[in-house]
Structure formats: structure tokens, C-alpha cells
Amino acid sequence: MKKNFVLDTNVLLHDPRSIFGFGDNDVVIPIYVIEEVDNFKRDLSTLGRNARQVSRSLDEFRSRGKLREGVPIGDAHGHLRVLVAEHKLPHGVGNGHTIDDQILAVALELAQRDQATPTVFVTKDTNLRIRADALGLHAEDYDVEGVVLDELWSGSSELEVSPEDVNAFYAGGALPAAEGRDAPPPNAFVVLRDRTNPQHSAVGKYSAAKQAYVPLIKTPKEGVWGIRPRNKEQSFALDLLLNDEVRLVTIVGKAGTGKTLLAIAAGLQKTMEDGVYQKMLVSRPIFPLGRDLGYLPGSVEEKLNPWMQPIFDNVEYLMNLSRSEKKAGRGYHELLDLGILEIEPLTYIRGRSIPNQFIIVDEAQNLTPHEVKTIITRVGDGTKIVLTGDPYQIDNPYVDQTNNGLIHVVNRFMHERLAGHITLEKGERSPLAELAANLL
Structure with a gap:
């Protein structure tokens, strides 16, 4: 049965192509959504890019016909409409002046006016879905992967x-x-x-x-930079990391399962010992846990130090330096100075082509599907890329456990020969860390 899908602003900002994702059904965009999209169009973030793409798409639809009456969507039998609410919400439901109230009013009016066609309100806002349900509207989350x-x-x-x-x-x-x-x-x-x-x-x-x-690929007797797998899932992960035919590796696991340590150990092995790659490039999204510290002074490297400290901790652990060596100033700085290790903020990755490198993107669960696409399409000849993350620890307010970039890649590359995936189950950081991950 044909349906009317009323889209909230956050759906369009999350996926600008969502307009084309409802097949032969009608897509309705409240005019107040366009006002909200307009507020984001000057942003230099992913949201700003998505807002501009939505505006361009709607303007292209406008050139084909009148949006109020309905414009065909591609080759499908569905139509796109932009509607205005003629009445406010029932008395006692909101004040009628907020954008959310006006968007809900459009969906409610459409459901009452066109009772022969089911109306579905689509939003990623949990509270708005609850409010819609209380008004008798059928509300759903927007989840491409499902x-x-x-x-x-x-x-x-x-x-x-x-x-x-x-x-x-x-x-x-x-x-x-x-x-x-x-x-x-x-x-x-x-x-x-x-x-x-x-x-x-x-x-x-x-x-x-x-x-x-x-x-499986045999792990060297001395281990991979001194690291030996402690369980079968870690053996599987090392197999993927050491296999040069697998160019994209995704490793998912809760805190303390060894995702980052294994990836860095394999990267150093392949870069310094085997010489397969010219350098190891490590990056992670910049999202703070709790309150941010604000702007940091210094060069790009100095600004990145607090964010990249978990990477440096792992590198120094692998280097197995004595206390006297640390006092003498030895550490990860040597690898940076030699050009073997490079720390790169994801902010500047667009437009680059990165050949013959071992790339690690840590905390990839904080990336959107579009950001992950941007990163993976930078990969040049002879480059291997590793995405690690824990989908239960997300700091980005615009993604959740099932629609983040890491899970998106796992699902899309599942049947590709160039890709491999493993989920690490058992924590190996310490008995206390494992207990905390399970109990808390």
C-alpha cells in the first residue's frame, strides 16, 4: 500500500539522499524543515555540506514542477511535496510556536486529511517520536542499514x-x-x-x-612487536592485519579488547620490520569525553597531542622502553622524526591521495557514513586501512550504535574479497577493566 512519509530535519541532515529512499511512496517535507536546513547551510561541517546538498536537490525538484502539488521522484511512482500547516496542534500540546510543533502539525493534518493513505512520521529525534505517537501518528526512526x-x-x-x-x-x-x-x-x-x-x-x-x-597466517615466534594473541579472536585480527591481500580491515570490540594495540603493532611490523609500507598514518576523530577543554594553543601537532595520547601510549608500550631510556628522552618522538609514524587530523584528509601507507583510524564509531566514505576513498595504491572502534561508546551526537560509519562499513564490505572483519569479545587490558566493561 502506498504511504506518505513525512521527514523531519534530522533525517535530511543525516542522509541528504533520504528523499530517494522511499520507493514508490510519497515523501512530504514540511516547509519548516527547510527553514531549519537553511540555518545549517553556512556550516563548514558535515551537517553544512548535507544541508547544502538538500537545498540543491529541492531546488532541482522545484524546476520540474510545483512542490506543493507534488513532483515525481526519479523513475519511481512516488512524489515529493512541500507542505505548510494550516492549523496548530491541539490545545495543550506544545505552544505551537516551536519548529517541532509546526512539523508535527503538518504530519497530523496530512494524516487526518488523507486517511486512505497511511502517514508515517520519520525522525531520528526520540522525544519527537514519543510526542507523535501520543498524537496518534505512526512514527519511525530512519535507519538505512536496519x-x-x-x-x-x-x-x-x-x-x-x-x-x-x-x-x-x-x-x-x-x-x-x-x-x-x-x-x-x-x-x-x-x-x-x-x-x-x-x-x-x-x-x-x-x-x-x-x-x-x-x-591462519603464522605469527612470528617473537610476536608482532612483542605482542602475541591472547585469544582466538585476537589471532583472527592479527591474521587480517598481517595479510597484505586484505586492504580494508574493521575491528569492533568493547574497551580493553586490544583493538588499537594490535593495529599499531601490526602497522609497526609492516612498516619498520617488513618494509611493505612507507609509513604508518594514525588518526582519530576529535570528540571529547565530557566537557571540552576549549581551544588549545600551539601548532597542529601540539593541538593534537591531548587527542592522540592514547595512540602514543600504545606506541611507547610496544617500544618497551626502560625508565632510563624514557628519562633520556626516547619515545614515540623518534618514530615521528624518522617519518615512520605520522599523526593526521581527519579534518585535512579530503582531497588527499595516500599511497603505500598503513592507515589506522581509531574510534571510527564516531564517524558518519559519509566521513568514512571520504576517508576510504583517499586510499591510494599499495595502502591498507584499518578502522577500529566500539559502537557502545559514541561521543558524536549525530550518530548512534547502528548508523555510525564503522558499522556501515562492516555491513557494506561483508562480501568483498579486499575486506575483512572481526569482533573482539574478551577484554585483555586487565581483570578490573574487563569487569568494569561488563558490569558498568
């Missing part, structure tokens, strides 16, 4: 096989995937478990090129 975080692909699975299959895997170094069974995504990890004896098992990954399960 994924529940608990159902996010973990990157690994278990597969029951015969005892002979487990033995064949160890003996031949590969096990052909069973025909007729749905093939797992490329670079998916698997625990091959003997159905007659669960203790008899093997770990491997699916190779789409060979259409078989193959062993």
Missing part, C-alpha cells in the same frame, strides 16, 4: 565437520568448502569442530579464491 547491533556479523563462526575433515585440514593445509552449502563471506574465520569430539578442532579462514578453508 541492523540490530546484537545481530552484527562477528566475522567468525563454528562449523561442525567429520573427524576426517579436521585431520585432512591439518595434514593438507586446506579443506574444500562443502558444495551446496552457502559459502561464507570472503576472509571469514571459522572453527572447524569435530561433531563426535568437540575438543578435536581447528581454526582457519575461508579463502574465496580457493573456495576452501585455509590456515
